Amino acid sequence: MWIGVVSLFPEMFDALTQQGVVGRAVEKQRISLEFWNPRDYATDRHRSVDDRPYGGGPGMLMKVDTLRHAISDARERAHQATGLVPTVIYLSPQGRKLDQKGAQALAAAGPLVVVAGRYEGIDERVVESDIDEEWSIGDYVLSGGELPAMVLIDAAARLVPGVLGHQDSAIEDSFNDGLLDCPHYTRPEVIDGKHVPDVLLSGNHAAIKRWRLKQSLGRTWQRRPDLLEGRTLDAEQQRLLNEFIEEHALSAR
Numbered sequence: 001m002w003i004g005v006v007s008l009f010p011e012m013f014d015a016l017t018q019q020g021v022v023g024r025a026v027e028k029q030r031i032s033l034e035f036w037n038p039r040d041y042a043t044d045r046h047r048s049v050d051d052r053p054y055g056g057g058p059g060m061l062m063k064v065d066t067l068r069h070a071i072s073d074a075r076e077r078a079h080q081a082t083g084l085v086p087t088v089i090y091l092s093p094q095g096r097k098l099d100q101k102g103a104q105a106l107a108a109a110g111p112l113v114v115v116a117g118r119y120e121g122i123d124e125r126v127v128e129s130d131i132d133e134e135w136s137i138g139d140y141v142l143s144g145g146e147l148p149a150m151v152l153i154d155a156a157a158r159l160v161p162g163v164l165g166h167q168d169s170a171i172e173d174s175f176n177d178g179l180l181d182c183p184h185y186t187r188p189e190v191i192d193g194k195h196v197p198d199v200l201l202s203g204n205h206a207a208i209k210r211w212r213l214k215q216s217l218g219r220t221w222q223r224r225p226d227l228l229e230g231r232t233l234d235a236e237q238q239r240l241l242n243e244f245i246e247e248h249a250l251s252a253r
């Protein structure tokens with residue numbers, strides 16, 4: 001997966017690319033990340049990258065020419081590196097809210113150019129002319145698009161085949177099949193008098209699989225019932241959820 005990043009603070013991305021899953025993916029060249037800094041295109045004495053908004057008011061906007069130049073070079077490089085036309089994404093609180101389905105779509109898309117905004121954002125005409133999609137990471141406002149860009153890149157990159165050591169771990173993650181993940185346990189067998197559920201020690205893989213699905217369904221029902229709305233459970237899933245609800249009612253008594 002090829003990703004070009006347009007940012008005034010490319011060094012922030014070291015946090016993403018120098019360790020962990022994405023760091024290893026970059027090292028193994030499963031993910032290629034390249035950076036364009038609008039400041040490198042500034043020609044004035046102060047190397048300015050911001051400009052005043054028409055109509056006045058507080059805050060600045062990203063300077064148009066340096067930003068467009070960076071986007072254009074990133075787009076051209078994407079084509080050169082992959083032979084494909086990239087999707088240019090602007091991280092914005094006004095964009096489509098990122099969820100696991102969105103991350104799956106981005107992981108399967110061709111090359112991406114990801115634009116991190118700063119100040120009060122970017123000129124609307126640049127959005128209209130140079131941006132293909134706007135993505136948000138949630139209904140709150142951050143000071144810049146770098147953290148949102150890293151969130152989006154991480155969420156998509158770990159779904160690229162070969163990026164995760166155990167590909168299954170992505171399959172079983174929360175949201176991948178529309179449910180929350182089941183609870184997990186590691187050693188020791190007893191912590192503060194609390195035991196690992198017997199079934200996980202049984203070695204009975206069918207029973208473990210059934211238990212995990214039951215917990216997934218139950219947790220989703222408890223914590224995120226909205227995820228179950230409009231979803232038709234098959235007979236086995238319904239049975240497991242009923243069992244969970246019954247057990248839950250019994251333990252609540």
Ligand SMILES: C[S@@+](CC[C@H](N)C(=O)[O-])C[C@H]1O[C@@H](n2cnc3c(N)ncnc32)[C@H](O)[C@@H]1O
Pocket residue numbers: 090091092093094115116117118119120121122135136137138139140141142143144145146148
């Ligand atoms: C201070 S914000 C500008 C917010 C903008 N004035 C608004 O209210 O829509 C600066 C930059 O941070 C990024 N940003 C902030 N919150 C974000 C979010 N929830 N999702 C994605 N990007 C965000 C965007 O790139 C934005 O251009």
